[in-house]
Amino acid sequence: MPQSVVGCQKLELDTPALCIDLDVMESNIKSMAEYIIGQGKQWRPHEKCHKTPAIAHLQMRAGAIGVTCAKVSEAEVMAAGGVRDILIANMVVGPKKWERVASLCRSADPIIACDHYAQVEPLAEICRKNGVAPRVIIEVNIGLDRVGSRPGRDTLELAEGISKLKGVRFAGIMGYEGHLLRVEPVEEKRAKIREAMGVLQHCHDLIVGKGINCDIVSAGGTGSYQFSTECPGITELQAGGGIFADPMYQKLCGVTGLKYALTVLATVVSRPMLEKAVLDSGRKTLNPDTCLPIIKGFPDAEITRMSAEHCELKLGGESQRLKIGDKVEIIVGYADFTTVLHDEFFGVRGDRVEVVWPILGRGKIQ
Ligand SMILES: Cc1ncc(COP(=O)(O)O)c(C=O)c1O
Numbered sequence: 014m015p016q017s018v019v020g021c022q023k024l025e026l027d028t029p030a031l032c033i034d035l036d037v038m039e040s041n042i043k044s045m046a047e048y049i050i051g052q053g054k055q056w057r058p059h060e061k062c063h064k065t066p067a068i069a070h071l072q073m074r075a076g077a078i079g080v081t082c083a084k085v086s087e088a089e090v091m092a093a094g095g096v097r098d099i100l101i102a103n104m105v106v107g108p109k110k111w112e113r114v115a116s117l118c119r120s121a122d123p124i125i126a127c128d129h130y131a132q133v134e135p136l137a138e139i140c141r142k143n144g145v146a147p148r149v150i151i152e153v154n155i156g157l158d159r160v161g162s163r164p165g166r167d168t169l170e171l172a173e174g175i176s177k178l179k180g181v182r183f184a185g186i187m188g189y190e191g192h193l194l195r196v197e198p199v200e201e202k203r204a205k206i207r208e209a210m211g212v213l214q215h216c217h218d219l220i221v222g223k224g225i226n227c228d229i230v231s232a233g234g235t236g237s238y239q240f241s242t243e244c245p246g247i248t249e250l251q252a253g254g255g256i257f258a259d260p261m262y263q264k265l266c267g268v269t270g271l272k273y274a275l276t277v278l279a280t281v282v283s284r285p286m287l288e289k290a291v292l293d294s295g296r297k298t299l300n301p302d303t304c305l306p307i308i309k310g311f312p313d314a315e316i317t318r319m320s321a322e323h324c325e326l327k328l329g330g331e332s333q334r335l336k337i338g339d340k341v342e343i344i345v346g347y348a349d350f351t352t353v354l355h356d357e358f359f360g361v362r363g364d365r366v367e368v369v370w371p372i373l374g375r376g377k378i379q
Pocket residue numbers: 059061062102189191233234235236251252253254255
């Protein structure tokens with residue numbers, strides 16, 4: 014996309030176009046940074062919602078210490094974009110990936126998560142041969158039951174094993190409370206998160222009790238960070254998606270204090286009936302699976318069906334004024350699965366396009 018759209022009006026953009034309201038995103042970044050840092054924790058936001066080094070730099074300017082990634086290839090993109098302190102909060106397995114981690118150590122200071130010795134021993138051997146030693150943290154299963162070592166003896170033994178290896182540096186532990194994002198009521202959510210964070214703290218204490226440094230205790234997603242930040246023992250938060258604060262977080266997880274920042278600008282391409290409009294933004298533009306998108310400014314317009322290239326709306330009285338050629342904004346339900354469908358973000362301030370950011374991590378899935 015040529016940069017010539019910079020300076021044009023948002024409504025002049027061709028559609029579909031993935032737009033960030035820059036004022037809102039910056040305010041969300043500031044709120045998250047102030048909340049987390051204000052409670053004495055560090056912020057290492059997950060970059061999976063944006064996959065864009067330029068946005069990571071905005072987060073770091075607001076106080077983030079680096080980023081969290083899911084994949085080695087995402088970490089490579091961040092490193093090439095000038096981010097040094099990168100947590101890969103995921104299992105890294107296979108000789109090709111271990112080699113890539115060793116190479117990454119030349120341009121960045123990565124931290125690799127693991128939950129078994131079989132992931133770390135070969136990584137350490139390859140790193141040793143390359144004369145580097147990345148930090149390693151253990152992912153502990155704090156109830157999500159996805160990956161993670163069992164809390165207690167298993168985690169302690171793994172920490173002891175890793176700390177003896179040359180070629181990696183044991184740096185701490187992490188857990189992700191993804192199973193608690195939608196717990197209601199709020200007091201029960203707070204209590205359950207505190208309990209899950211307590212599991213991490215207990216593991217930390219066991220490890221430190223054996224004389225092993227365990228400086229990093231990392232947790233927290235956007236759906237839970239307001240509570241996990243409060244918990245003692247947690248040193249850093251991975252919450253990232255709050256910079257866009259999609260309906261997934263606000264409507265399904267009850268997150269407060271942040272505003273919607275990410276929309277798809279779409280065009281009405283058909284008006285088959287008074288109470289029906291069709292937009293040019295289907296599932297190849299906008300993933301509705303985790304949380305249904307919302308039509309901005311038209312509360313009585315409801316998404317009834319999405320196919321590859323079409324989004325069908327049922328229109329109430331107010332939205333029936335929409336006509337073919339009109340542009341509307343669709344608030345993205347959950348950014349992660351929509352960002353990866355686009356080549357660039359259009360950063361909009363007020364009505365004016367201020368910046369175009371290529372989504373450099375798009376397609377980086379290895
Ligand atoms: C390991 C890990 N950390 C943190 C998060 C939270 O990310 P976000 O704040 O973008 O929801 C996730 C979400 O899937 C995750 O898998």
